[in-house]
Amino acid sequence: MSIFDYFRFVRQKGSASLAKERLQIIVAHERGKNTDYLPLLQKELIAVIGKYVAIDASQIKVELEHSGDCSILELNITLPGQTISASQKADVATAD
């Protein structure tokens, strides 16, 4: 098979199927990961907790994980002085 045959093959198959494949992947990825609100959520959480306990930004971790149809929002807050039951986890399940 010469190089000319290869280009003929690509032209026959067409680039549209490649476009569709790439789009399906990127769109699925972006739909699942719309986490624009995470930094703001983190900031507001610090403000609320800060009302009661003195903490700083480095002591709170906010993460969002996806598995199938379920999203898990994990909050990891370390209180100063003592560690409260290792970590406090809040699981929020939302339908994607």
Added chain:
Amino acid sequence: MLFVFIFIKGKGKTLAEIIVVTSGKGGVGKTTTSAAFSSGLAMRGFKTAVIDFDVGLRNLDLIMGAERRVVYDFINVINKEASLTQALIKDKRVDNLFILPASQTRDKDALTEEGVAQVIEELQKTFDYIVCDSPAGIEHGALMALYFADHALVVTNPEVSSVRDSDRILGILASKSRRAEQGLPPIKEHMILTRYSPERVTRGEMLSVTDVQEILAIPLLGVIPESKAVLRASNAGVPVILDKESDAGSAYRDAVSRFLGESVPHRFIQEEKKGFFQRLFGGVEA
């Protein structure tokens, strides 16, 4: 069915329905679609206002051939420097059609949510449809254009970046609109696929209608073929829907009919069979 619809509209005036024409990506045909669709609704007898939300880069007036008749604009009305009746431009070709141009000099922060709400509320009392021509992007102007919408026409080209941006816009419609914030029934989404070339789809060079539908998963309102009539119309400042002979104009007329609840089969999706002489001498597209 349709008769009953018009009857109700004519009798006890219900509030105007708000349609946003949006896409995320620029240059895909939002303004062309806004001009065509609003003209189409007006030609069907509905009193229609079309608003340009692209503050600083207004173009709707040019596409509709009203650029020399702009005195006051949307921002003037918001700032109470002019009344709505002063700012609305009555279309010269189509009855029932009014254009509210964007400001060319102010910046888009002048579009306050309260200001836009007031203008839309006032328009809703006397109009049947309000078409909001959104700017490209997902910034303030685009968000304001979609915020009050009941319907969204998502304008997409069969091309990767446009489809991706449309998907992003669908996410924003579902989360940042008034309907989403107030927990009302969601905005009705409609896909308008523009610059479609069935020949290239057959050759496997272009995403097909079904490909795009599979990815975006919203109902298809119309497929507008790639057409020389669109540039011709914009050169002349006449919405392409008024070009009765053209394929793009017919496609927009079909889309308006479907929007009004009529079932019209899709045209311009299949490649047209060329005749012997056309093949021989090369076809000239409409």
